[in-house]
Amino acid sequence: MSKVIAVANQKGGVGKTTTAVNVTAALGAQKKRVLLVDLDPQGNATSGMGIVKKQTKRTSYHLLIGSAQPSETVIHTPFQNVDIIPGGMELAGAEIEMIDMEDRVYRLKKELAFLKGDYDFVIIDCPPSLGLLTLNAFTGADTLLVPIQCEYYALEGLSQLMATVRQVKHLYNSLIELEGVLLTMYDGRLNLTMQVVNEVKKFFPQKVYKTVIPRTVRISEAPSYGQPILYYDRNSKGAQAYDDLAKEIIKANKNFKEA
Numbered sequence: 362m363s364k365v366i367a368v369a370n371q372k373g374g375v376g377k378t379t380t381a382v383n384v385t386a387a388l389g390a391q392k393k394r395v396l397l398v399d400l401d402p403q404g405n406a407t408s409g410m411g412i413v414k415k416q417t418k419r420t421s422y423h424l425l426i427g428s429a430q431p432s433e434t435v436i437h438t439p440f441q442n443v444d445i446i447p448g449g450m451e452l453a454g455a456e457i458e459m460i461d462m463e464d465r466v467y468r469l470k471k472e473l474a475f476l477k478g479d480y481d482f483v484i485i486d487c488p489p490s491l492g493l494l495t496l497n498a499f500t501g502a503d504t505l506l507v508p509i510q511c512e513y514y515a516l517e518g519l520s521q522l523m524a525t526v527r528q529v530k531h532l533y534n535s536l537i538e539l540e541g542v543l544l545t546m547y548d549g550r551l552n553l554t555m556q557v558v559n560e561v562k563k564f565f566p567q568k569v570y571k572t573v574i575p576r577t578v579r580i581s582e583a584p585s586y587g588q589p590i591l592y593y594d595r596n597s598k599g600a601q602a603y604d605d606l607a608k609e610i611i612k613a614n615k616n617f618k619e620a
Contacts, residue, residue, distance in 0.1 A: 363477040363478065363480055363481065363482075363483065363619055364481070364482050364483070364503055364504070364614050364617050364619075365473065365477070365482075365483040365485065365501060365502045365503045365504075366482065366483070366484050366485070366502060366503065366504050366505070366506050366540050366610075367485040367487055367495075367498040367499055367501075367502035367504070367505050367506070368380055368381040368384075368484060368485065368486055368487060368505075368506045368507075368508065369487040369495060369498065369499075369505055369506075369507065369522070370489070370507050370508055370509065370518075370519075370522065371489050371490055371491050371495075371518055371521070371522055372489070372514070372517060372518045372519075373489045374510065375508045375509060375510045375545060375546075376508045376510060376543075376545035376546060376574060377486065377487070377489065377508050378401065378403075378405045378406050378409065378486050379409075379508075379545070379574075379580060379584070380506070380508045380543060380545065380574070380603075381397060381406050381484055381485075381486035382397070382406050382409040382410060382486075382584070382589050383580075383583075383589045383590050383591065383599075383603040384484060384506075384603055384606055384607055384610070385397040385410075385443055385482075385484045385589070386410075386440050386441075386443060386589030386590075386591045386592065386603070387589075387591055387603040387604050387606065387607035388442075388481075388482050388484075388607045388610065388611070389440055389441045389442035389443040390441055390442075390591055390604070390607070391604075391607050391608065391611060392442065393442060393481040393482055393607075393611065394442050394479065394480045394481045394482075395442060395443050395444070395480060395481065395482045395483070395484060396435070396443075396444050396445070396446065396476060396479070396480045396482070396483045396484070397410065397443065397444070397445045397446070397483075397484050397486065398421055398445075398446045398469075398473070398483060398484070398485045398486065398498075399420075399421055399445065399446065399447050399448030399486050400421055400448060400452065400469075400485055400486060400487055400488060400494050400495070400497070400498055401448050401452070401486055401487065401488040401489070402448065402449070402450055402451075402452040402453040402488060403448070403488075404420075404447065404448040404449045404450070405486075405584065406445070406448060406486040407445065407447040407448050407449070408584065408587060409583075409584040409587065409588075409589070410438045410440065410443070410445050410587065410589070411438060411439055411440075411587030411588060412436060412438065412445060412447050412587075414447065414448075414449050417436070417447045417449060419433050419434045420434065420446070420447045420448055420449045420451060420452070421434065421446045421447065421448050421449075421452060421469075422448075422449060422451035422452045422455050423451075424446060424468075424469070424472045425452075425455050425459060425468045425469060425472070425494075425497065426455060426458055426459065426468075427468070427472075430475075431472045431473070431475040431476050432475070432476070434446045434447075435476065440589060440592060444480075448486070452488075452494060455493075455494065456492055456493040456494060459493055460493070465493060465497075466493070466496055466497060466500050466533055467497070467500055467501075467533070468497055469485075469497040469498060469500070469501040470497070470500050470501035473501055477619075482610075485498045485501070485502060491521070491522070491525050495525075496525075496529065496533075499525070499526065499529045499533075499534060499537060500529060500533045500534045500537075501534075502534075502537060503536065503537065503538070503540075503617075503619075504537065504538050504539065504540030505526060505537065505538070505539055505540055506540045506541055506542075506543060507519070507522070507539070507541075507542050507543065508542075508543045508545050508574075509542055509543065509544055509545065509557075509561055510544075510545050510546045511544055511545070511546050511547050511548065511551075511553070511554040511557045511558065511573075511576075512546065512553070512557065513553065513557075515557045515560065515561060516560060516561070516564060519564065526539075539565070539568050540610070540613075541568055541569070541570045541609075541610075541613070542561060542565045542568050542569045542570065543570050543572070543573075543574065543606065544557075544558060544561065544569065544570070544573040544574065545573075545574040545576075546574070546575075546576040547573040547574060547575050547576060548575070548576050558573075570606060570609055571605075571609060572602055572605040572606040572609055573602065574599065574602050574603070574606070575598050575599060575602060577597065577598055577599045579593065579594045579597040579598075579599050579600075580597075580599035583599075589603075590603060591603060591604065
């Protein structure tokens, strides 16, 4: 099994990168081999895994433009069963450089094909936009995981995201499906939170994870220490939540067979 999951939402501040980092670490702790691909020019997933961006010689940028072998871009992290292809500011110019490539939409898919056999899961952290980088992620992914924050504008922009997914499915990747919708920044004491939960479940019937990610200070602190929450504070509510999410994902994919 080698399942490729893109974590995406073009709306910022929803916990996209936090989810990509922490679900990767949690899957690794469940004895799954995981590769995290940082496609965001901000490179926050990279620093969240304790990698110093200035010290990375080859990144996902080099993977996409073909200036490095796929194996040369992979870095082993200090965390159990987790490797990463780091991101960086070079990605900001990648879309311009790729525009004249005939296979520009399939660059990531083609390069990941050389690595997928080494992993059980590949998690892609997408940039908060719907450009060529995200299109590469959607074309190369089997499924899409969408984090949604439990706040007033939770569903804002989701219709555009799902329209893009439908277009990708029609033009480039007929097999892509919705892996699941993850509710983040959850506070069960607030009426607004419960309203958002109900709205999201109407919008995505049968696709909302049972696990919700609580709004906690510990989750917010962990990236500044270059650690996933599971390693920063193993006993925190956030660590438990991402551990539960990893178990949900593993259970949902126990019969997955690569196409």
